[in-house]
Amino acid sequence: MPTNQKEPNHLDRNEAKRRDLAHAHKPQKERICCVCRAKDLATTRIRIARIKSADGSYNYSIDKSGNANGRGAYVCPTCIDQCIKKRALNRTFKGNVPQEIYSELLNFVKQ
Numbered sequence: 723m724p725t726n727q728k729e730p731n732h733l734d735r736n737e738a739k740r741r742d743l744a745h746a747h748k749p750q751k752e753r754i755c756c757v758c759r760a761k762d763l764a765t766t767r768i769r770i771a772r773i774k775s776a777d778g779s780y781n782y783s784i785d786k787s788g789n790a791n792g793r794g795a796y797v798c799p800t801c802i803d804q805c806i807k808k809r810a811l812n813r814t815f816k817g818n819v820p821q822e823i824y825s826e827l828l829n830f831v832k833q
């Protein structure tokens with residue numbers, strides 16, 4: 723991975739805020755969709771959580787409660803289709819999100 727990779731500043735800020743709120747979860751908090759970048763209440767979004775496991779690899783899951791530990795990405799229900807097509811979660815997490823997670827998201831679209 724290149725060391726001079728530019729990261730948008732707003733991501734850094736959001737990450738810092740999220741850490742501050744880690745012990746005081748506020749479900750009414752606004753979150754930015756990883757596809758359309760629109761802000762909306764976290765409760766209207768689908769959260770994908772990434773948790774680092776003991777061996778240093780990452781586990782991804784669809785966080786239906788919105789309260790799971792780990793780094794989260796949010797997507798509006800209407801953006802799921804684009805999220806899957808663009809593999810938007812790979813960009814958000816700067817890593818390879820397993821196909822199973824995208825398949826799980828697809829189930830939300832079908833519902």
Ligand SMILES: [Zn+2]
Binds near residue numbers: 757759800
């Ligand atoms: Zn969206």
